[in-house]
Amino acid sequence: MDLLYMVLFAVVVLLGLLGGVTYAILFERKVIGWMQIRNGPNRHGPWGLFQTIADVLKLLMKEDIIPAAADRKIFVLAPILAFAPSFTVFAVLSWSDTLYAADLNIGVLYFLGVSSMTMLGVLMGGWSSNNKYSLLGSIRGVAQMVSYEIPLVLSVLGVVILSGTMNLRGIVQYQDDIGMWFIIPQFLGFVIYLISAIAELNRSPFDLPEAESELVSGYHTEYSGFRYAFFMLAEYTYAIAISAFATTLFLGGWLGPAFLPGIVWFILKMCIFMFIWFWLRATLPRARVDHLMQFGWKVLIPLALLNIVITAVIKVWMGW
Amino acid sequence: MSIKTETMTLNMGPQHPSTHGVFRLLVEVDGETITKAEPVMGYLHRGSEKLAENFLYTQFIPYTDRLDYLNAMTNNYVYCAAIEKLLEWEIPERADYLRVIVMELNRIASHLVWWGTYLLDIGALSPFLYAFRDRDICLDLLNEISGARMTFNYIRIGGVKWDAPEGWVDKVKEKVKELRENIAEYDTLVTGNEIFQARTIGVGKLTKEQVINWGISGPLARASGVNIDIRKEEPYSIYDRFDFNIPTREEGDVFARYKVRIAEMYESLKIIEQACEQIDEGEIIHKKGARIMMIKPPAGEAYTRAEASKGEIGVYAVSNGKNKPYRIKLRRPSFVNVSILQDLLIGENIQNLVAIFGSLDIVLGEVDA
Numbered sequence: 001m002d003l004l005y006m007v008l009f010a011v012v013v014l015l016g017l018l019g020g021v022t023y024a025i026l027f028e029r030k031v032i033g034w035m036q037i038r039n040g041p042n043r044h045g046p047w048g049l050f051q052t053i054a055d056v057l058k059l060l061m062k063e064d065i066i067p068a069a070a071d072r073k074i075f076v077l078a079p080i081l082a083f084a085p086s087f088t089v090f091a092v093l094s095w096s097d098t099l100y101a102a103d104l105n106i107g108v109l110y111f112l113g114v115s116s117m118t119m120l121g122v123l124m125g126g127w128s129s130n131n132k133y134s135l136l137g138s139i140r141g142v143a144q145m146v147s148y149e150i151p152l153v154l155s156v157l158g159v160v161i162l163s164g165t166m167n168l169r170g171i172v173q174y175q176d177d178i179g180m181w182f183i184i185p186q187f188l189g190f191v192i193y194l195i196s197a198i199a200e201l202n203r204s205p206f207d208l209p210e211a212e213s214e215l216v217s218g219y220h221t222e223y224s225g226f227r228y229a230f231f232m233l234a235e236y237t238y239a240i241a242i243s244a245f246a247t248t249l250f251l252g253g254w255l256g257p258a259f260l261p262g263i264v265w266f267i268l269k270m271c272i273f274m275f276i277w278f279w280l281r282a283t284l285p286r287a288r289v290d291h292l293m294q295f296g297w298k299v300l301i302p303l304a305l306l307n308i309v310i311t312a313v314i315k316v317w318m319g320w
Numbered sequence: 321m322s323i324k325t326e327t328m329t330l331n332m333g334p335q336h337p338s339t340h341g342v343f344r345l346l347v348e349v350d351g352e353t354i355t356k357a358e359p360v361m362g363y364l365h366r367g368s369e370k371l372a373e374n375f376l377y378t379q380f381i382p383y384t385d386r387l388d389y390l391n392a393m394t395n396n397y398v399y400c401a402a403i404e405k406l407l408e409w410e411i412p413e414r415a416d417y418l419r420v421i422v423m424e425l426n427r428i429a430s431h432l433v434w435w436g437t438y439l440l441d442i443g444a445l446s447p448f449l450y451a452f453r454d455r456d457i458c459l460d461l462l463n464e465i466s467g468a469r470m471t472f473n474y475i476r477i478g479g480v481k482w483d484a485p486e487g488w489v490d491k492v493k494e495k496v497k498e499l500r501e502n503i504a505e506y507d508t509l510v511t512g513n514e515i516f517q518a519r520t521i522g523v524g525k526l527t528k529e530q531v532i533n534w535g536i537s538g539p540l541a542r543a544s545g546v547n548i549d550i551r552k553e554e555p556y557s558i559y560d561r562f563d564f565n566i567p568t569r570e571e572g573d574v575f576a577r578y579k580v581r582i583a584e585m586y587e588s589l590k591i592i593e594q595a596c597e598q599i600d601e602g603e604i605i606h607k608k609g610a611r612i613m614m615i616k617p618p619a620g621e622a623y624t625r626a627e628a629s630k631g632e633i634g635v636y637a638v639s640n641g642k643n644k645p646y647r648i649k650l651r652r653p654s655f656v657n658v659s660i661l662q663d664l665l666i667g668e669n670i671q672n673l674v675a676i677f678g679s680l681d682i683v684l685g686e687v688d689a
Contacts, residue, residue, distance in 0.1 A: 036449040132330050136352065136670065204443065205515055208671075215670070285516050286443025288671050289352065 009101050013090050021236040022052045027271075028278045035282040062225030067130060070222065074128035079223065079230035082121025085114045086238035093244050094169045096254040096262030107168035108160060111245055112153055115200075118238055119145040122209065125231070126219035137218020140289060141202060141209030147296040148199035148206075154304035155192035158311040159249045162186065172253035181252040185314070188307045190250045192300055194276070197242045199296070201235070203277050205284035206292060243273035327355055330670075334363050338441045338674045341684030343658075347665070347673065354673060357665040359658060364688035372648035377403055377615045378477060380648065385471035387652060388686040390433050391629045393419075393426040393462075396475035398626040399648075401556065402635040403477045405624055406617035412603035415479035416558045421492060421595045422462060422474060423557075424588040428499065429458040430629035431581045434681045438578075439510060441678040442519055447510055454502045457495050464488060478609020493596045496589050503585055511582075520575035524664055524676035527572060534660050538631025538653055540680065543580045544572035550627040562594045574679040581681075616643050630654050630681055654686040 026041065026048060033040025041048030066075055092107040094100035104110055119142050126138020159182050160166055163174040175181055183190050199206040210218040220231045247253060247269040254262030287295075333344035342363035348356040368387065372380045384395040397419055404411065436451025459469045465484055466474035474481050510516055526536070526544045541548055549566045551559045567583035569576040608614050617639040625634040631653030638647040657680055665673055 032445070036446045037453060038449060132328060140352075204445075207443070282446050284444060285439060285510075285513065285519065286671075287515050288519050289669060291515075291518055 006101070010091075013101070014087065017087065017090065017237055017240065018233075020240055021233055022056070024236050024240060024274060025052045025055075025232075027274065028281075031275065031278040032282045035279070056229060059225055059229040064226060065222075065224050067222050069130040071128035071130070074124045075222075076227075078121050078125035078128060079227045079234065080121075081124060082118050083230050083234040083237065085117040086234050086241055089115050089241050090244075092168055093241070093248065094172065094253065095266055099263060100169065103169055104167065106166045108156060108166040108171075111168070111241075112149075112156065115238065115241065116145070116149050118234065121231075121234065122219050125223065129219070129222035131222050133215045134219050134221045137209045137215045137221070140215075141219055144199055144202070144206065144208060144292060144296075147293060148196040148300075151192050151296060151300035151304045152196040152200060154301065154308060155189040155196065156249060157304075158186045158189040158307050161308065161311050161315055168248050168253075172248060172255065175252045176255055181250065181255070183250040186250065186307075186311070188303065189311070190246075192304050192307065193246060193250070196296075196300060197246065198277065198280065199292070201239050201242060201277065203239070204281040205287050207281075207286060208289060208292065239274065239277060240270065243270040243277075246273055325350070332673075333360075338678065339684075340437060340678075340682075343682075343684055343687065345661075345673075345677075347670075349670065352669040352671075354665050354668050354670070357662050357673075359661050361655075361658070361684075361687050364684045366689065368689045369648055369650060372645055374644065376613070376643055377617070377645060380645070381476065382471065382473045385473055386685055387650065387689060388430075388628060388630060388633075388654060388683045389470055390430040390683055391426055392470060392472050393423045393475060394626055394628040394633060396472065397423055397557070398624055398628075398633050398635050399637075400475050400477045401624040401626070402622050402637040403615070403617060405622040406620055406637060406639050407477070407615070409478050409606045409609070411606065412479055413558075414483075414600060414602040415604045417595050417599040418465070418480050418484060418604065419475055419557055420559070420562075421489075421592055421599075422465065422472075422480075424592045424595075425458045425462055425492075426472075427588050427629045428585050429455045429462075431585050432458070434581060434629075435506065435578075438678045438681075439516075441674050442516070444510065444516070447506070450502075450505070450509065454499060457499060457502075461488070461492055461495060464491075476605060476609055477615055479603070479605025481605075483604045489596050489599060492592060496592050496596075500586070500589055503582070503589075506582065511578075517575065519671075519675055520578060520679075521571075521573060523574045523672055524668075524679060525572050526660065526664070530660065530663070531572075535656050536631070536660060538628070538657065539577055539580045539584060540631065540657055542566065542568045543576035545570040548632075550625055550632055554625070556624065556626055559591075561598065562591045564590050574675055577679045577681075613643065616641065625651070628653055630683065630686065631657055650689060652686045652689055654682040654684075655689070658682045658687055 030040040041051035044050040044054050066072060089111050091101045092104045092110050122141040123138050126134040126141070159171060162182065162185060163171045165171060165174065202209050210220065220228060223231060247266060251269045254266045256265035327348050327350045330347050330349050331344070332347060333339045334342040344360040344363065346358040346360060347354050368383050371383060381396055381399060384399045385392040387395050432451045432455040436448035439447040462472060463469050465482060465488060466472040526540065528545050531541045531544045531546045537548065545568060547566060547568045550556065552566055564587045567580050567587065569580055619639055619641040621636070621638045623634060623636045625632055632651065633653055634651035636649040637645055640646040661677065661680065664676055668676065
């Protein structure tokens with residue numbers, strides 16, 4: 001019975017996620033469209049509501065091309081390996097007080113550990129395509145993701161120290177108890193998280209691995225049709241997961257005035273993060289590889305360490 | 321113990337989004353650092369110079385449109401001016417004013433395309449759309465007077481093809497104000513951006529000596545402190561009647577080129593405004609110019625040069641007294657400017673390659689002719 005329930009829940013989350021990704025893409029195109037003095041998609045259905053569906057259908061009907069010189073097995077496996085972890089992390093996320101899949105004690109650790117596996121997909125995709133641009137893209141991607149994984153983890157540690165638990169539900173509960181979202185006592189941590197999350201997601205201004213004007217889309221240059229759709233799906237799923245994680249850690253998860261149910265608050269807060277990603281994409285040029293690395297190692301990591309020290313001192317001093 | 325590493329040959333182009341056309345760069349990279357760069361061109365070669373020998377004088381004008389198709393008016397002008405020099409014709413004053421107005425409008429449009437696509441190259445999506453919004457203002461005006469948006473074929477030997485439609489000059493005055501406000505917007509959107517400055521300041525430095533030795537001209541030269549602009553140096557048409565400055569900078573890096581081009585747009589707006597004030601009614605073409613078959617320059621040769629948006633464009637025309645040119649030689653600024661690339665790229669990484677290459681502002685139609 002338990003197993004059945006879990007499978008059912010997984011399917012529901014997957015379907016919800018597919019819908020979420022569909023409309024996240026539309027949302028992105030609309031937001032960027034408005035910022036670029038144009039309308040964005042508006043031909044398919046009212047306000048272009050069916051645009052992404054049409055796009056996905058088109059991708060599904062495309063010919064499935066595997067380059068002759070590609071490493072077939074790895075080439076086929078890469079998009080799946082990119083998508084699976086970004087979806088698996090949803091197991092520990094708690095959508096509302098009652099709606100969740102697993103109440104895991106080490107939720108934070110699980111999330112960070114599993115989500116960092118997506119870079120395997122990037123590396124394999126770039127390597128197996130047998131394309132120089134893809135290779136450069138995936139090398140960049142892995143270097144970037146490894147470097148920014150560290151400040152990301154360190155920035156989350158501040159929250160863990162304050163709340164004294166790694167359970168994601170526990171963290172939200174704790175924020176409820178002290179009557180304050182962690183964005184206030186952990187503002188520095190929040191900013192570091194936001195920046196390193198963008199780098200983790202390979203989104204602008206840190207979209208070096210897929211820089212279309214330099215590397216012609218980087219690691220997924222050779223992918224087309226359904227496999228390409230899978231990479232895109234993985235990217236947006238991961239974006240949603242990172243937003244949901246940030247919501248849980250810093251914005252009090254499902255907490256909010258009672259006139260709306262918890263899940264609505266959760267999704268609204270997530271949308272704020274999504275909007276920030278899109279906003280940055282419409283505004284900023286791309287950073288340079290060496291600047292990116294320097295910024296990560298010389299600025300973000302020391303700051304994140306400082307944040308941990310300060311948080312620990314406060315924790316002991318204030319007796320929180 | 322040392323690890324054995326190999327360099328990799330990366331073939332950029334002819335189909336690559338940041339080459340803006342069919343340009344090919346053979347780069348040897350060590351990781352992402354460039355150790356050797358070899359530009360390969362000629363994918364768009366149409367033999368324009370040879371074609372010219374088989375056409376009547378007027379028939380070659382549309383071919384000049386297709387050299388630097390972003391700045392077709394100046395190309396039209398410099399060819400026509402060479403033939404006019406051979407013919408020793410007097411150009412009606414109104415035609416000269418119309419020529420200046422359309423050439424400067426076209427220069428702004430060309431710089432706007434550069435601005436937008438350059439930022440697209442270094443990863444900012446939005447500026448492109450803002451640039452094209454404003455470029456459209458210029459193109460609409462040019463469309464109204466010449467009937468085409470890019471390949472105008474408007475300036476003719478002896479004058480211009482069409483007179484300005486009613487109210488056109490007033491409309492230009494109005495749009496100049498709008499453009500000035502819009503271009504000021506660009507500074508707030510891009511110029512102060514930290515990432516943009518980090519990527520452009522100190523990158524792709526060109527020294528004064530390099531500029532002179534390689535014969536580089538246009539905004540590229542002026543950004544390296546070489547104050548040369550044919551409009552001031554050797555005022556052609558009626559440029560000596562206007563009050564404008566030549567923006568120069570000393571740094572010679574990509575950011576300096578950016579600033580020079582933005583400043584140049586303001587100067588062009590100033591010229592257009594003055595021209596719109598001074599323009600008078602009158603003839604628009606020399607009485608013989610309207611008749612194509614009549615153009616038979618006396619035997620001789622002439623060289624004219626003009627300041628296009630990319631640099632110094634020149635036409636050397638030789639006539640043997642027949643109705644077709646004996647020889648036309650084109651000095652194409654993009655072709656000359658791009659030759660520095662092989663020296664400029666050594667030691668840079670792939671990302672800087674795009675930033676430097678884009679800053680040269682070349683048009684492949686002109687590189688290959």
